[in-house]
Amino acid sequence: MFPRLKGLCTPENDQYTFFAHLPANIEIYRIVVHLISPCGALVHLSERLACLESNESLRQEYVNDVLKCPILMKKNIAIVAGGDSGEYVISMSSARTIKNNIDPLRYIAYTILINKDKWVYVEQNGVEHPVDKNDFSINCGDVRIVFDCAFITIHGTPGEDGKLQGYFDLLGIPYTTSGLLASALTFNKYFCNQIVAAWGIPVARSVKITSLQPNAASFAMQHVSLPVFVKPNKGGSSLGTSFVKDEAQLPMAIAAALEHDDEVLVEEFIQGRELTCGAFRKNGVAVPLPVTEIISNTDARFFDFKAKYTAGGADEITPAQIPDSLATFIQETTKTLYEKLELKGMARIDYIYSNDTLFFLEANITPGMSETSIVPQQAVAAGMTVMELFTIVIEEAIHIKHTVS
Numbered sequence: 427m428f429p430r431l432k433g434l435c436t437p438e439n440d441q442y443t444f445f446a447h448l449p450a451n452i453e454i455y456r457i458v459v460h461l462i463s464p465c466g467a468l469v470h471l472s473e474r475l476a477c478l479e480s481n482e483s484l485r486q487e488y489v490n491d492v493l494k495c496p497i498l499m500k501k502n503i504a505i506v507a508g509g510d511s512g513e514y515v516i517s518m519s520s521a522r523t524i525k526n527n528i529d530p531l532r533y534i535a536y537t538i539l540i541n542k543d544k545w546v547y548v549e550q551n552g553v554e555h556p557v558d559k560n561d562f563s564i565n566c567g568d569v570r571i572v573f574d575c576a577f578i579t580i581h582g583t584p585g586e587d588g589k590l591q592g593y594f595d596l597l598g599i600p601y602t603t604s605g606l607l608a609s610a611l612t613f614n615k616y617f618c619n620q621i622v623a624a625w626g627i628p629v630a631r632s633v634k635i636t637s638l639q640p641n642a643a644s645f646a647m648q649h650v651s652l653p654v655f656v657k658p659n660k661g662g663s664s665l666g667t668s669f670v671k672d673e674a675q676l677p678m679a680i681a682a683a684l685e686h687d688d689e690v691l692v693e694e695f696i697q698g699r700e701l702t703c704g705a706f707r708k709n710g711v712a713v714p715l716p717v718t719e720i721i722s723n724t725d726a727r728f729f730d731f732k733a734k735y736t737a738g739g740a741d742e743i744t745p746a747q748i749p750d751s752l753a754t755f756i757q758e759t760t761k762t763l764y765e766k767l768e769l770k771g772m773a774r775i776d777y778i779y780s781n782d783t784l785f786f787l788e789a790n791i792t793p794g795m796s797e798t799s800i801v802p803q804q805a806v807a808a809g810m811t812v813m814e815l816f817t818i819v820i821e822e823a824i825h826i827k828h829t830v831s
Contacts, residue, residue: 501574503533503820504562506590506601508540511582512665512686520579520795523802527812528577533820536564536571540580540590562597575824576601577816579795582661586792587613600823602771604791612767612789613660615691619786625766627759628785630778632693634659637684643676646692653695656680658687669695698780701746703760704793704801706772708818710826712764714757715804719746744803752779759784770826771819774801 505528507521508514521537528535536547538557545557547564555564563572576594578585578601585603588610594601603609612618616634623629633649635642646654656679657667666686668679676692683690700722704715721741746753760775767789774793778785793801805815 500532500534501820501824502571503528503535504573504576505535505537506540506576506578506585507537507580509580509582509585510542511661513581513661514541516794516796517580517582517585519797520581520799523795523797523799523812524577524579524816527816528820529813529817532817535577536573538564538576540584562594562599573599575599575820577820578603579792581792581794586790587660600826602819602823604767604769604771604773608768608770609791612769612791615657615659615788616689618767618789621767622763622786627763628783630694630696630785630787632691635680635690635692637688642680642690643673646676646680647673650692650694655691655693655695656683657691657693658683659689659691660687696778696780696785698778698785699748700776700787701748701756701779701784702774702776702800703756704772704774704804705760705764705769706815706819707764707770707822709822712761712769714760714764715801716745716807717748717753717756718742718744718800718804719748720800742800742803744800744807748779756784763789771823772801772815 505521505524507517509517525535525537539546539548540557544554545559546554547557548554555566557564561572562576563570565571576590576599578590580586580590584590586609588606588608591601591603591606591609595606604612611621616632619629619632631650633646635646639645652673653669653671654676655667656670656676658665666683668675668682670676670679680690680692700720701717702720703717705712706715707713719742721743723740756777759777763769763775763786764773769789769791771791772793774790776787776790778787793799795802802812802815805812
């Protein structure tokens with residue numbers, strides 16, 4: 427190994443310490459500076475080796491040594507957060523948790539902020555680097571950074587409805603969520619319910635209303651009975667959701683939901699226990715997590731936005747205090763739905779258990795990853811760290827992409 431290179435390429439040494447020990451008068455070492463950006467990312471070796479082509483033996487020795495350096499073996503992960511929905515704040519909170527729990531010995535993580543105004547990587551000092559949408563790359567200084575995987579944590583559009591999935595498919599970049607079709611399907615609650623019901627799994631009675639529907643409240647009451655939940659058909663985190671007991675409240679509830687979407691789902695209330703089960707894929711096989719029971723402590727008395735994202739807003743009991751036979755049944759149902767809906771990455775499926783019947787509520791393909799979120803709790807209950815879960819999900823996404831390719 428070249429002088430001074432030995433012993434410096436270790437996880438304990440960041441790239442700046444590494445650079446400080448390099449003799450600046452040796453060309454071979456100066457090239458290493460160009461291989462790693464100021465942000466710490468690997469640039470394609472082929473772009474920097476032209477000057478060594480005249481000396482084949484030196485070039486090969488250099489390549490062999492540099493490729494052994496753990497700094498250069500790390501994968502670049504884009505934590506894609508933000509979005510254009512009311513769940514922007516939740517997405518940013520999830521991004522912080524993900525970045526804090528991504529294995530620093532395996533990956534270099536970059537939080538990429540996406541909204542209707544800009545796509546940027548923001549450094550800790552606030553400096554923004556625009557994303558080149560042609561290939562989803564960024565430039566730090568004079569170095570181009572490309573990504574090995576996109577860790578999507580946008581709740582709502584465009585990260586949960588298939589739009590970003592289609593974009594990454596076109597670019598050939600692996601990502602950690604379900605694919606375009608599965609994402610679009612599960613994001614549309616009404617369509618998803620119809621398919622799940624066709625598979626013989628009970629769902630609540632519901633009706634879909636568009637923004638153009640005349641006499642919407644009267645139309646809804648022709649198909650469902652009070653009390654009902656009124657919610658945006660395409661959305662999450664319970665934003666715009668109302669619990670309605672009186673028909674006189676229905677027009678206002680529909681109007682509130684239409685502020686978040688152009689379609690509204692009016693769904694019959696089912697009295698029962700709210701249970702949820704996360705799942706992920708490992709080595710191609712769906713793995714269900716322990717079941718959680720959710721007991722809302724808010725005035726709304728259901729798992730609304732406040733209950734989900736406020737400390738003490740709900741009691742989330744993991745594992746749920748239910749009979750083992752029921753827990754096993756929920757996990758088996760979750761695994762079945764995960765496979766039938768063709769889900770990938772981390773997902774969470776919500777249920778209501780009432781009168782010995784398990785009702786499907788919805789599937790979430792980008793579940794919250796904030797400090798108070800359910801899936802991280804379930805991972806810990808399953809005996810793994812959140813970091814281990816994220817590593818499995820990232821490596822699975824990369825493996826699937828390479829297998830398909």
